[in-house]
Amino acid sequence: MDDLRDTYLARIADAADEATLEALRVEAVGKKGAVSLKMRELGKMSPEERQVMGPKLNALKDEINSALAAKKAALADAALDERLRTEWLDVTLPARLRRQGTIHPISQVTEEVTAIFADMGFAVAEGPQIDTDWYNFDALNIPSHHPARAEMDTFYMHRAEGDDRPPHVLRTHTSPVQIRHMEKYGAPCRIIAPGRVYRADFDQTHTPMFHQVEGLALDKDISMANLKWVLEEFFAAFFEVDGIKTRFRASHFPFTEPSAEVDIQCSWEGGQLKIGEGDGWLEVLGSGMVHPKVLQAGGVDPAEWQGFAFGMGIDRIAMLKYGIPDLRAFFDSDLRWLRHYGFGALDVPTLHGGLSR
Numbered sequence: 001m002d003d004l005r006d007t008y009l010a011r012i013a014d015a016a017d018e019a020t021l022e023a024l025r026v027e028a029v030g031k032k033g034a035v036s037l038k039m040r041e042l043g044k045m046s047p048e049e050r051q052v053m054g055p056k057l058n059a060l061k062d063e064i065n066s067a068l069a070a071k072k073a074a075l076a077d078a079a080l081d082e083r084l085r086t087e088w089l090d091v092t093l094p095a096r097l098r099r100q101g102t103i104h105p106i107s108q109v110t111e112e113v114t115a116i117f118a119d120m121g122f123a124v125a126e127g128p129q130i131d132t133d134w135y136n137f138d139a140l141n142i143p144s145h146h147p148a149r150a151e152m153d154t155f156y157m158h159r160a161e162g163d164d165r166p167p168h169v170l171r172t173h174t175s176p177v178q179i180r181h182m183e184k185y186g187a188p189c190r191i192i193a194p195g196r197v198y199r200a201d202f203d204q205t206h207t208p209m210f211h212q213v214e215g216l217a218l219d220k221d222i223s224m225a226n227l228k229w230v231l232e233e234f235f236a237a238f239f240e241v242d243g244i245k246t247r248f249r250a251s252h253f254p255f256t257e258p259s260a261e262v263d264i265q266c267s268w269e270g271g272q273l274k275i276g277e278g279d280g281w282l283e284v285l286g287s288g289m290v291h292p293k294v295l296q297a298g299g300v301d302p303a304e305w306q307g308f309a310f311g312m313g314i315d316r317i318a319m320l321k322y323g324i325p326d327l328r329a330f331f332d333s334d335l336r337w338l339r340h341y342g343f344g345a346l347d348v349p350t351l352h353g354g355l356s357r
């Protein structure tokens, strides 16, 4: 009996988990356990022997049972301690940083441009980035042989062998949105169309994908004077300089007649570019009065309607406004750059709240 007692108490003390403990319980005090088997032997004993052995066996059984219960409680305590230790949390740690991600300067500038034109009554229109060559070229009065097609470094989509239809293109400018909008909504209209455009060109000032914003305003008596006022309003608001000077230079685009390229006033003092002062000029967009053939292609009667259009590089005006020297940095996904040049997610640009703060 002493052997039984020492063995089981030692093994109970060593048990590492509840399953081991339960196995020990069955083995020691279960129905067919060691102590129970001993108890069965009581029957074969003399009454004197039984009187001594009976209480001893019962006491042994009780002792093992309470050792089991105590160990079980100790294991549960240890498990709880372990859990508390591993699930420990330092509630005094600083909260998560307020600015985890940032708004990309191009998204920010697109929002700024949209806010300014919305204030002048322009709605936002969209078109597909993969378009037919009809929308991208023909409808804009750029026929197949036209040099402008060759100059655009167009990306053509692949067509299956034997499919003779002209290939789709990655739009080379946002101008096809003019046609799509006219087809759908006719005249009068006042829209801008910001979005991605694509050309096979890559250096410090060109990336194969970049951003433009198109403008289109049609009505009965819209003139170049309206165009000039709208653009000057835009530049003053965008660059946050009152009375910024613009220069309209005669130019040529197939989709406008007359056409003008527009420069804004700037200075280059000590290698530092300043917009809205000095006597230098920076080209920022192309524009003009919408060509009658373009109106026709959009299903708008040129005898009844006329208007202006313009196309501006978003990346370029973003670089100018925020002093970003290399266009390619926009698309490098360098986190340090994004944190430096990015904007807070809650700084939504509005005219009354400030555009860039």
Ligand code: DAH
Residues within 6 Å of the ligand: 172, 173, 174, 175, 214, 215, 253, 255, 256, 285, 286, 287, 288, 309, 310, 311, 312
């Ligand atoms: N689509 C021209 C380009 O990508 C820009 C442009 C010029 C758009 C004159 C116009 C416009 O709407 O009138 O170079």
